[in-house]
Amino acid sequence: MTNELFQNMAQSIIDGDSEIALELAQQAVAQGIDPLEAISQGYVIGVNKVGEAFANGDAFLPELVMAGEAMKAAVAVLEPELARRGTERTMLGKVVLCTVEGDIHEIGKTLVGTMLSSAGFKVFDLGVDVPVMKVVEKVREVNADIVAMSALLTTTMVHQKDVIEALEDIGIRSKVKVMVGGAPVTKEWVKQIGADGYSEDAIGAIKVAKQLLGQ
């Protein structure tokens, strides 16, 4: 019975069906199923399947994104139950995410957020056009492990550097890893501004984030 529920949970992610993912989470809560098990033995199985299919070229971005959205919907239902039980989902790390100041490009950044949270990172998405100091403050506030910044324009890309400098200024640069991304970002740029990592695509970002945290 529980096994079937877990299978359906995985399937709801593969189908990218947020409504069903949410309903199944509610069922799990009502039946007193451990939310941690529902996540790890149900939904995460689906996320992994979609990720694999994407890596093999059989799934595409819309399916990846909708799987992420379904995962979010399920976790939103399960989280209060986790809190009530006094347990916590072991997260891979805390990520502060944004598109830098002056830049309103959202797709790539949001995609990375979806991928990272599906993979088990706690993501604080600050949105687009985020001022340098706001990023830095959030990093300090949540004690982030990673700050991830997107920029699509060569003119706004420089703010990735500004954030790194600001982190240095307030003395927390060594406590946080910096990931950058966006079309103009290259390995050379990463080196030049002293960032720690970058990925060509959203799926690759998961791997980079895990590596940066030694996982």
Next chain:
Amino acid sequence: MLIPKLQMLDDDLVDQIISEAIAILENPGIRIHNQEALGLLASANAKVDFEAQVAHIPENIIRQALQTAPKEFTLFDLNGNAAVHYYGDKIHFDPGSGGLTIIDSQTERPRSPKTSDYIKFTKLVETLPQIDAQSTSFVCSDVVPEIGDLYRLYLALNYMTKPIITGAFRKDTWWTMKEMLSLVAGGDEALANKPTAVFDVCPSPPLLWSDFTCQNLIDCAHFLIPAQLISMPLAGATAPVTLAGAIVQHTAEDLSGVVIHQLAKAGAPIVWGGSPAIFDMREGSTPMGAVETWMISSAYVQIGKSLGLPTHAYMGMSDAKIIDAQCGLESMGSNFVAALSGANIISGCGMMDLESCLSYEKLVIDAEMIGMVKRFVKGIIVRDDPIALNLMLKSGHKGDFLTLAHTRKWFREEQYLPSDVIDRASFDGWKARGEKSTFERARDRVEKLIPTYQPNKLTDEQRRELREVTIHAANIFGMESLPALPPGA
């Protein structure tokens, strides 16, 4: 909804070309080196000079044949499913055929193909969804030349599920090939009801039917096995240099084929096809990648359609010797022209070097072209009404289309999703994947696809019988045994 379409000729020119072709068949007439065909024409009251082996065919006989020739027919796969519908502007693709060499994947240079190459090529065609049919792709160098044609079909039948475009090189080998097809289909009648093969029959330019090819045409008609007329005018050498002139000759040759075929068996399925080319005035070669070659082919397809016949074209090929820019540009141009002309089956993918060489790598690259071309001719399709108004009301200011169920629902149909043979990564992404050229990506893809091949459903008994028939034919021509087939077939 508008389906994109190409027409090379206006109605008056179509009429003039057909009426000149009809006039040519009356005078000077068509040379036919086959007694049965001459007899059929004489019985139908054509003026036949048996000594000169020339038939003068009057218009009424031609019109009658066009009346009885079917407007459409279907080819079936070995599982009995409809696979290629020769009808209207429907398009399908199969590889080029009759290649003498194969590009070696390591040296990137041509060499003689062996049985193992033929099997690998056939398997590769099975794994490519863009390609609708098999062809008897090349002649294997490890059997005697006299069984070159039937040995191809023997190998193909062991590995294919898709239907096949084939052809015989002699009168007697046609019968062996028919026996093989019949054996797999479960008898002559079953084969006639659900044909799995089409035979190419090629008149010799100008205006000549050789004995064996004419006999193949007649024999196909009797058994209701579809025949495909492959007139091959060479503009400037064996046909007039003007494109319109070459098209007139093509029309006359194909029309004579329709007449002979329908006199042998009225209502038997016949295809208006061809493999014309211009004559290259510097090299003396027959370029399939020449724009004028495409123009002649597009125009004759239009003529065939105006006559109400199913159509075929040898297009999508290149004259390049390696997989380079010329190889791509000629294949893509030709594929587009063929598809926009609505040729029911387009034979040529995988082929290069003046219709003489095949390549695994070119085949998988061409499959991507075919995917794109098929998408193109489907046109712009209205999926919702209103088209976008409601969507824009919901998401027009949010730009979250990637997360919409609407996107998930339609993206696979709206977009042709290429394999990684087509590179669309960022520069760094391309670099991270090994900085591979198109050829290298194609070579990787071939090796990835081959293990996904699914064997066909022939029984061990059928395989054994096929082998017996083939060995018998080989024995006649002094070959005692056949190359061993790998296990599993």
